[in-house]
Amino acid sequence: MMKTRLALLCLCLLIFVTKCWAASFVENRHDKQMMVELIGQKGELTSLDQNSLTKLFYHVDVAVLNKSVEVKTTIGWYYPNKEIVQDDGVESLSFNQHTDEIVITNAGVMSPKGEFSWLREGDVNVIDSDTINVFSESKNLIVSYPKLQAGSVSVIEYIRKTDLNKLEGTWSRIFYPQNLTDTLSFKLNVNWQAEKPLQYFNASPDVTCQESTRSLTCKGALIKALDSDDNFHYRDRLQNIVLTQATSWQQVKGIVLNGFNKARSENQGINEVMSELVNTDMGLAQKITAIHEFVARDVRYVSMSEAGHAITPHNVSTTLDRRFGDCKDKSALLLEMLENIGVEAYPVLIATQREMPEAVKVPSTGYFNHVVVCFDYQNTQHCIDATDAYTDWSVVSDWVQGKVSLALHNAPKPETLQKAKYRWKLNAKIDIQLLETGGQIEKQTVAFVGEYASAVRQQIAGATKKERREWLEEVYHDVVNEEATPTFQVNGLHTLPSDVVVESEVEYDPYFDPSEGIVLTEFSPWISSEIEQFEFENTTYSEVFDGFKIVSEMIIRFPDIWSAQSLPADLNLVTEYGSLTREAKRNGTNTIIVKTVAEMPARVISVQEAEQFNAILASFKNNSSVEYTANKVE
16 A cells, blocks of 8 residues: 555665775684584575575674673574575675774685685675665675575674764664564573663563573574565564663653754854844744745755764754754754744654554664654644655655654653644646537646645656656556646645646547537546555555545536536445545536545554455545536537
């Protein structure tokens, strides 16, 4: 269930850029005995699933010291066929370049014949894994296993050392005993100093943990792969074990909020910019609009999570001077400017890959990778994503709606950020002038509203004239008529408070014989097309349905020599999921006006409801067509 036509509009995109590093990441000791002992008998491998990658073992040893945390990880994979070698023949090890050191201490491949090939320095590369619009500044160490072939086993042992003095907050880590493949053996051994106590939470029913004095031991075996599905957030579902030094959510909030307060304490230049943006003749909403457009559109997004700024924004004065920053920096600037006009706003942390707050069990900043700014206006909470240059402040950016959030205000624990009742809103006015020749002239005015306007802006606001024309034609062909070539006019692309309005006009060649009377069926194309995209396809997990409201007004004009005879039937189809209503009326003797409204509010749809939900969608689509007749006036 997704908006397929706009599926590429997601703001969360990965950028991979190869970096040159002088440091050595490989200190391979070529420990063949260790590999053999971990892999076990070669004959046992043939009993495994020969169509799937298998994680043979995932063993972790954690030592929390006074000034550092050392995590030694050992992983083994079995590659049963050539396809899996091609698809999964690399290992990706994540680390923070500012706080972590990572070294591979033993790594290689055992062939089906028992021959060993060892990892070399040239088999390792470092790439960025920055995600646009978030404050993650991690790197990925990409390991390409040498001489990998069908039936091989790879083994890697590496140590990741974190300098606690370089952390801005408390240390935490999430371990996933479960994967998207079967895991045969999981072990986690943790030891910590008395002055560095840890909290932990085991959310893995397949793993048992035993805690003793300053130590924790967890073990699991034969852990089945997570069931996949058409649309779900796997981080909400994967079995996990969380370790954290944080003692409470209040402590986590305090650490992050202190960073924002520090950034806002140096705010030189604010008054000068504010005097250019707002004046006393403007109302509060106008001032918020001016401030939002400045921060979102005049201060560009650049990832800036270097040392000392993983969770702490840069000074407001620095961001103003540079006119760029990441989500933290832009949010701190937005907070300062809103306070300048009397708006009491506060930062809210967002976990962009999570929708289930009940799965966030222990206090940690590690869950969160984004921040927005929220405030109350006219008894309604508004939340602004300062990195979103396409969404008006009156609308919550669609990519953070419903995500797990932690307000650095008065929220005692994580919750979900509010969702719109209807994520996808569209108003279509279709004016059809039937011609005496049997053809027609069709004019459409389609207004994309709120989040939908934002999605369209993101797609074509920065496009060339040719690219924009191609996109508009593609959508028109997909929704209305695949052979028509209309003219287009687009408004509202560069003004955030506006809807994006697309006007089109096309003349169709004759397609009916007027001498036999007019008996025609017209589909409400935008209703039909939108409904098609929301079919529930999950088979395992519930899904959050975003909701839609499509209003279609069709004006059908007959030539003066014709008179409307029969009108489309009125409709009032009301279900527990939403409604489809239609009202048809005459406007004189030769004009029919048909207004159809399809609406389904956002809600959670369970797998058990899928058949009923999809049947109602199909019913709405089937009933979206209108039939009418007209005769010549004698």
